[in-house]
Amino acid sequence: SQQGEEDPQALSIQEGENATMNCSYKTSINNLQWYRQNSGRGLVHLILIRSNEREKHSGRLRVTLDTSKKSSSLLITASRAADTASYFCATDPGGTYKYIFGTGTRLKVLA
């Protein structure tokens, strides 16, 4: 698998439901970030979790990080149609000056 792979690739849910996306990575990291991209637009930072943190919340977002499994999850609670977008995780492989993005999860929230 590549550094930063999200699953599922696509997710379709009803408004009000929760959406969970997962990210797996291969190397040690300093932090992991989640970004959102509306179709044809730039990426917008959602949340950053450091390698010594296990869980972080921001509004309707909850991110977990399990460094032993090299995986993270993003939970969006009480989803809205406006949450429809692609969601990417990004990791900074230790000692590098770059962030590697995953393959993304396309979330569609149906009104």
Place this chain on the structure above:
Amino acid sequence: EPEVTQTPSHQVTQMGQEVILRCVPISNHLYFYWYRQILGQKVEFLVSFYNNEISEKSEIFDDQFSVERPDGSNFTLKIRSTKLEDSAMYFCASSESLGGTGELFFGEGSRLTVL
């Protein structure tokens, strides 16, 4: 709110032509990046830039690519001789620090179409 701006928003060019994509990062940011995204696909790292030199580059960033910060505000990506496969959305990003918050701020992208 400060933002990263990119120009042009869309450029169409003939294969073999040189293209320069321009970015104005957020003014107090120190780290600059170029990424590209082929339509609907993953976001690929091209290059990172700090202290007026390349910090890291990917295998995509070959001799046809170069970056420059010519005047302390603009950050440019040059493709010397474009190929069909260079058609993509190119995103510029900047960050205040690498180790601290590390949050990347992205521009809206420049769509490059090579004919």
